[in-house]
Amino acid sequence: MITTIDLFAGAGGITEGFRKAGYTCVCANDFDEEAMHTFTFNHPSVPYLLKDVKEVIVSELLEKANCSAENIDVITGGPPCQGFSLAGQRLSDDPRNTLFREYIRLAKDIQPKVIFFENVYGIMNMQGGKVLEAIVREFGDIGYKCKYALVNAADYGVPQARPRFVLIGVRGFDKEISFPEPTHGKREEYHQMDFFKQELLPYVTVEDAFSNLPSVDQGEGAEEIIVEPHWDNEYQKGCVGVRRPGTIYNHRATRHSKAIQERYAMIPQGCNNSVLPEEIRTKKQNAYKLDLKLPGRTVTCNFRTDLIHPTMNRGLTVREAARLQSFDDDYCFFGNLTRKAKWLTQDDQVGNAVPPLLAYAFAEHIKAFILPQFRKTNY
Structure with a gap:
């Protein structure tokens, strides 16, 4: 041992x-x-x-x-x-x-x-x-x-x-x-052979991480969702977990105002809100829309506002952030979703974690x- x-x-x-x-x-x-x-x-x-x-x-x-x-x-x-x-x-x-x-x-x-x-x-x-x-x-x-x-x-x-x-x-x-x-490594590099090193696999992308998660819109989802385990790739297969296979925890989306949704819709994948017309920008300039074809940006403790889902006009769920952090779906996070108490929120715990x-x-x-x-x- x-x-x-x-x-x-x-x-x-x-x-x-x-x-x-x-x-x-x-x-x-x-x-x-x-x-x-x-x-x-x-x-x-x-x-x-x-x-x-x-x-x-x-x-x-x-x-x-x-x-x-x-x-x-x-x-x-x-x-x-x-x-x-x-x-x-x-x-x-x-x-x-x-x-x-x-x-x-x-x-x-x-x-x-x-x-x-x-x-x-x-x-x-x-x-x-x-x-x-x-x-x-x-x-x-x-x-x-x-x-x-x-x-x-x-x-x-x-x-x-x-x-x-x-x-x-x-x-x-x-x-x-x-x-x-x-x-x-990068996709253009992973196929290159080196007789002295193991061939690199392609980077795991946001699409690789998200594609089999249940679709949840504004204000939808739940703290516990039961599904029949299925996967589109090896990364998702590894996310099923061994504790409670088929259980997906913490997959609940925040509800945004119509104005926020419209702003998010105007941001292309791989860009932040600095690309928006000046008249509709807010003071917050670091809201970044994830690119499906790339690994995600760093998951912070503010991922609900810092990271935008690539195809849905909302911030990430705790589960989506946990997928980017490489936690299994049956790894459950406890705590509030907002900072109403002195203890760490679910967002804090995911953002602070070592993958x-x-x-x-x-x-x-x-x-x-x-x-x-x-x-x-x-x-």
Whole structure:
């Protein structure tokens, strides 16, 4: 059994990807109640510690996990990094750095074999790159050799051009750390043969992701729809899920005014509302209509207004956004659709999540190429 602890677990995108690669999450932690409901519904066997990470101590994580520190193979997660600050060349004691320092504290005490750290791509340029240098240095201070890169989720079969920062840290490792090779690429490139590399599959497009979903118009749909499982392609086949096959959760469309619908209708696929006549534009200029023939734009926490369905004059449903994030249809998200409470909305949870297929690619790579070498090196 290969074990993980998932910090800043959110809705469970990383745990879902690692689960599909054969890992067992022995404990997850986050402080948001709705995220906990989502996580525990979809991962009912994983103990969940609902607590502010600043108050978490290692002993309670391990008690929840029912194992000792030496049995933890991987710690996963990515603390929010907005507002990082430095003192000299090191991360300062500024309160804005608190969450990362808690990650370091727990990793130092548990000493897992591997750290999988995912974050916003902007972290690479924060304060001219000095924040990233400090992060790598502080991982090094607790014994981890690191490799990091900016990756595109679309390169690993996710129907979304989502750039993300990924760092792998390995304890006591004298080998070169590698990253998984992309499995997908542009259509004009995927047919090119390379005798030393696997032939790339074409990028998974919005049409590949959406074509078999039930059609829902303004204000239509439901939180649970039962269908006879069917698919038009391999990506959709993989979205059926194993928990409750034939169940599609969270496929409910927002109702828009007639004026909004008319504006959306005038935007061509692959364009935003800056193409509209000036007299009908609104202050919001980043409403983008998805192109059926391309991977989707990055799914944000505001996808109902940031992303327009390619053929229907409305924003995306939670399920459509989850499809772009590579969640199975029977992965259910809990919470409000609007920010009327202090807890995360369904939109927040989907937008903040690590795409499971991206996590899966790295989990498979860690299992095949890093953990075996680690065992040879350390035992």
